[in-house]
Amino acid sequence: MIRKDIRALTAYHVPDASGMIKLDAMENPFSLPEDLQAAWLET
Numbered sequence: 001m002i003r004k005d006i007r008a009l010t011a012y013h014v015p016d017a018s019g020m021i022k023l024d025a026m027e028n029p030f031s032l033p034e035d036l037q038a039a040w041l042e043t
Contacts, residue, residue: 023029032040 031037
């Protein structure tokens with residue numbers, strides 16, 4: 001048994017990403033500033 005509201009869901013549109021660099025979830029292309037890197041590595 002699947003609820004009617006669940007059965008009524010449709011997929012969302014994903015725009016074409018040709019020519020783009022796509023990052024995965026929570027990826028950041030920038031590094032941390034050196035002082036933050038040092039503080040993080042100390043813990």
